[in-house]
Amino acid sequence: MKVKKYIALLIATSLLIPGMSLAERLVLKGSTTVLPIAQKVSEAYMKMNPDVKISLSGGGSSNGIKAIIDGTTDIGNASRFIKGKEVKLAVTKGVYPVPHRIALDCIVPVVHKSNGVSNLTVKQLRNIYLGKIRNWSEVGGANKRIVVISRDSSSGTYDAWKSLVMKKKRVVPSALTVPSNGGLVQAISNTKGAVGYIALGYVTKTIKTLKVEGIRGSEKTTKQGVYPISRPLYMFTKSWPKGKTLDFINYILSVKGQKLVKSVGSIPLY
Amino acid sequence: MIFNRKTTEKTVHSMFFLITTVSLTVLSLIMLFLFTESIPLFETVSIKDFLFGEFWYPTDEPAEFGILSLIIGSLYVTIISSVIAIPLGLMTAIYLAEIASERMAEIVKPIVEMLASLPSIVIGFFGMVVISPLLQETFDVPIGLNLFNASLMLAFMIIPTICSLSEDAIHSVPVALKEASLALGATHLETIIKVVIPASISGICTAVILGMSRAIGETMVVLMIAGGAAMIPTSIFDPVRPMPASIAAEMAETPFGGEHYHALFATGLVLFIFTLMFNMVAAYISNKYRQVGEASL
Amino acid sequence: MNEAIIDTLKLEYTNIKSVNEKVLLFKDSGKRRRTIEQLFFMMFKVAAMINGLALIVIVSYLVINGYQSISFEFLIEAPKESMTKGGIFPCILGTLYLSCGAIIFALPIGIASAIYINEYAVQSRFLNFIRLGINTLAGVPSIVFGLFGLAFFCIVLKMGVSIIAGSLTLGIMSLPVIISATEEALKSVPDTYREASLGLGATKWQTIYKVVLPTALPGILTGTILALSRAAGETAPIMFTGAVFFTQTLPTSIFDEVMALPYHIYVLATAGINIELTRPLQYGSALVLLIMVLGMNLVAIIYRSKLRRK
Numbered sequence: 002m003k004v005k006k007y008i009a010l011l012i013a014t015s016l017l018i019p020g021m022s023l024a025e026r027l028v029l030k031g032s033t034t035v036l037p038i039a040q041k042v043s044e045a046y047m048k049m050n051p052d053v054k055i056s057l058s059g060g061g062s063s064n065g066i067k068a069i070i071d072g073t074t075d076i077g078n079a080s081r082f083i084k085g086k087e088v089k090l091a092v093t094k095g096v097y098p099v100p101h102r103i104a105l106d107c108i109v110p111v112v113h114k115s116n117g118v119s120n121l122t123v124k125q126l127r128n129i130y131l132g133k134i135r136n137w138s139e140v141g142g143a144n145k146r147i148v149v150i151s152r153d154s155s156s157g158t159y160d161a162w163k164s165l166v167m168k169k170k171r172v173v174p175s176a177l178t179v180p181s182n183g184g185l186v187q188a189i190s191n192t193k194g195a196v197g198y199i200a201l202g203y204v205t206k207t208i209k210t211l212k213v214e215g216i217r218g219s220e221k222t223t224k225q226g227v228y229p230i231s232r233p234l235y236m237f238t239k240s241w242p243k244g245k246t247l248d249f250i251n252y253i254l255s256v257k258g259q260k261l262v263k264s265v266g267s268i269p270l271y
Numbered sequence: 272m273i274f275n276r277k278t279t280e281k282t283v284h285s286m287f288f289l290i291t292t293v294s295l296t297v298l299s300l301i302m303l304f305l306f307t308e309s310i311p312l313f314e315t316v317s318i319k320d321f322l323f324g325e326f327w328y329p330t331d332e333p334a335e336f337g338i339l340s341l342i343i344g345s346l347y348v349t350i351i352s353s354v355i356a357i358p359l360g361l362m363t364a365i366y367l368a369e370i371a372s373e374r375m376a377e378i379v380k381p382i383v384e385m386l387a388s389l390p391s392i393v394i395g396f397f398g399m400v401v402i403s404p405l406l407q408e409t410f411d412v413p414i415g416l417n418l419f420n421a422s423l424m425l426a427f428m429i430i431p432t433i434c435s436l437s438e439d440a441i442h443s444v445p446v447a448l449k450e451a452s453l454a455l456g457a458t459h460l461e462t463i464i465k466v467v468i469p470a471s472i473s474g475i476c477t478a479v480i481l482g483m484s485r486a487i488g489e490t491m492v493v494l495m496i497a498g499g500a501a502m503i504p505t506s507i508f509d510p511v512r513p514m515p516a517s518i519a520a521e522m523a524e525t526p527f528g529g530e531h532y533h534a535l536f537a538t539g540l541v542l543f544i545f546t547l548m549f550n551m552v553a554a555y556i557s558n559k560y561r562q563v564g565e566a567s568l
Numbered sequence: 569m570n571e572a573i574i575d576t577l578k579l580e581y582t583n584i585k586s587v588n589e590k591v592l593l594f595k596d597s598g599k600r601r602r603t604i605e606q607l608f609f610m611m612f613k614v615a616a617m618i619n620g621l622a623l624i625v626i627v628s629y630l631v632i633n634g635y636q637s638i639s640f641e642f643l644i645e646a647p648k649e650s651m652t653k654g655g656i657f658p659c660i661l662g663t664l665y666l667s668c669g670a671i672i673f674a675l676p677i678g679i680a681s682a683i684y685i686n687e688y689a690v691q692s693r694f695l696n697f698i699r700l701g702i703n704t705l706a707g708v709p710s711i712v713f714g715l716f717g718l719a720f721f722c723i724v725l726k727m728g729v730s731i732i733a734g735s736l737t738l739g740i741m742s743l744p745v746i747i748s749a750t751e752e753a754l755k756s757v758p759d760t761y762r763e764a765s766l767g768l769g770a771t772k773w774q775t776i777y778k779v780v781l782p783t784a785l786p787g788i789l790t791g792t793i794l795a796l797s798r799a800a801g802e803t804a805p806i807m808f809t810g811a812v813f814f815t816q817t818l819p820t821s822i823f824d825e826v827m828a829l830p831y832h833i834y835v836l837a838t839a840g841i842n843i844e845l846t847r848p849l850q851y852g853s854a855l856v857l858l859i860m861v862l863g864m865n866l867v868a869i870i871y872r873s874k875l876r877r878k
Contacts, residue, residue, distance in 0.1 A: 488707075
């Protein structure tokens with residue numbers, strides 16, 4: 002009998018606990034590229050509004066937009082614009098996703114510090130990632146094997162690299178994959194023949210960045226639109242935002258919010 | 272009163288019976304979900320293309336879901352880690368069961384147990400920050416995160432499994448057999464090699480197979496240090512992407528219900544079938560060649 | 569007839585001869601055989617030592633690199649500034665929630681199953697089937713548990729990524745461990761205890777409840793601690809079911825997601841903003857996890873060896 006009582010008690014307590022959360026919730030989902038921005042901004046935002054509870058998760062751009070369409074999130078983060086297919090699906094469900102540009106993203110190719118190469122064309126980069134160019138001597142460097150490092154296929158940076166550099170062609174299977182920008186920096190700094198690509202904000206002194214088509218990736222060249230590997234980042238909301246969601250988006254777009262955007266390595270809008 | 276006691280007794284009995292079936296229910300649910308979540312993939316991709324396709328480009332358009340390189344990656348890490356772990360684990364087991372003094376065994380056994388309890392994330396972390404740069408420096412290989420590194424770390428995860436199960440098997444060899452061998456003038460070593468090991472070989476085989484089953488299913492170590500390149504390796508220092516690594520790296524960022532999602536479940540199913548096969552073989556061996564007294568030897 | 573006997577005798581004779589030759593050979597090579605034996609035994613010992621060495625190297629490496637990061641603040645603060653500073657309190661708490669939740673679920677079911685198998689069930693095909701099922705469950709890769717948890721608990725039962733989904737996933741993973749530990753403990757209770765109790769007129773359930781379980785309790789307890797430590801150290805099953813990258817607030821209900829220590833280490837070591845910069849945090853977190861897990865194991869091992877001595 003005691004066992005039964007124990008089980009009954011267990012069920013009763015487990016039913017009681019969830020009734021206790023009352024704070025206002027804001028859910029953010031989607032692109033891993035936007036994640037650091039969202040994280041930084043929500044930390045600051047929650048300090049100002051202690052009654053708001055923000056929960057963050059990744060999942061990739063497609064997931065963020067899908068979550069908006071399904072209504073499972075308040076804000077869907079995306080490192081690309083919404084696709085025609087997704088708009089149609091949204092409309093059939095009676096949802097009107099609204100995009101908010103929140104920052105710009107600039108992706109730079111990086112190599113080990115000892116590498117003599119300092120400029121590559123988009124075509125050369127593509128051929129390296131296609132596995133057609135295998136030695137640094139073919140692009141004016143030392144006679145050393147190129148170790149191609151790429152990102153996991155669901156990452157936003159990989160997505161951008163694929164559309165802006167690879168022209169939708171496939172990265173060679175022998176490429177190492179790392180799960181993050183930070184992981185890539187670490188792998189590059191430990192590997193002499195390595196080449197990789199990261200968001201501008203993650204560049205550290207332990208690695209060397211390359212110019213692309215003679216242009217150095219920077220805040221200035223990105224804002225001017227001359228640097229070839231750059232794109233805007235978005236937060237999507239379900240129709241025009243209201244209440245806390247609106248407040249949050251406004252906060253990101255404020256001077257303070259854009260400063261935070263800059264502090265995690267993305268490029269502010271103004 | 273007596274009636275009451277009998278009813279209680281019956282209720283208790285059937286309650287325990289019902290609870291025992293939970294394990295079976297859970298197992299069936301696991302299999303059911305692996306199947307139902309994999310099947311939608313095979314509406315668009317044939318089983319042959321899935322199993323023997325060499326290219327894994329799950330997010331491309333059109334996507335390609337071939338897991339041959341993942342399967343081979345998994346098999347390679349399993350085999351290489353076994354090559355390292357079997358001799359070490361077996362020798363440790365012999366040492367513990369036959370040679371070590373009681374005091375020594377009392378120290379070594381907990382050590383092996385503690386080795387087994389090291390969280391996989393800690394071993395993966397160690398492989399990443401210590402072994403990887405070490406490999407790059409000593410062998411001058413371009414990449415420290417590779418097949419060899421992952422296999423080495425995995426080996427230390429499966430040694431305890433192999434060791435403790437083989438030790439049990441060796442312990443179960445009847446003393447009379449050993450004494451007979453020693454009395455005939457064989458040395459202790461000869462007794463171990465020619466009598467003890469052959470007598471416990473089925474237990475040792477079970478131990479090895481269960482160890483391999485653990486190696487093929489281990490996730491964090493291969494996720495962190497195998498390198499993650501979905502290719503068929505040509506050298507022991509090439510990076511690989513074993514099945515669990517691929518599932519772990521991609522599942523969190525895959526839209527639910529998409530093709531990629533189903534492909535990862537199908538990969539999980541293949542992985543499950545591999546471990547199931549290992550476990551079945553182990554169960555078969557230990558049942559078939561079960562030692563029933565000295566007569567069956 | 570006679571010829572046959574002679575043949576056997578001849579055979580016997582040659583056998584004896586060859587055995588004698590072998591014995592002579594043995595005598596000659598006695599010294600060599602001893603040396604070889606010593607050599608092999610040395611090798612076995614070295615193999616055993618390698619295990620100890622591996623453990624010592626890994627543990628001491630983490631201790632040496634991690635002890636400076638561990639401070640009171642590190643243990644009671646939340647991560648700050650995009651996880652490049654601050655402590656790991658939410659992760660420790662999350663790991664405790666997840667692993668304790670797993671045990672709360674697995675312990676009653678595990679003990680009841682073991683009682684049924686060991687005390688009630690009669691040897692039958694069905695029992696073999698159950699055993700096979702439990703063994704198979706024990707062999708399921710941790711990542712497959714994660715997949716199942718995601719599909720069943722998070723999606724079908726609509727629990728989402730939450731403490732309850734993570735705990736249940738870890739729970740079903742711990743189930744076989746607890747069952748086999750409990751079975752072992754029940755088996756070690758002498759049958760005379762049961763017979764004495766039954767002889768005094770107690771029912772089977774009374775015998776189990778008042779005699780067998782109390783006697784087996786220490787063994788069950790050690791098994792539970794081991795299962796708890798294993799659940800606390802697992803990463804793969806909770807990656808999609810219970811743990812998240814980052815949450816600002818502590819969980820207030822079992823339907824909230826949490827940060828967990830093993831996943832936090834994974835995130836810091838592979839996906840942080842600046843991995844080299846946060847190395848001290850990684851060492852610190854890994855050391856805390858190691859202390860938690862090995863501590864629990866050590867307690868269980870010491871407790872068990874005390875029991876055995878009794």
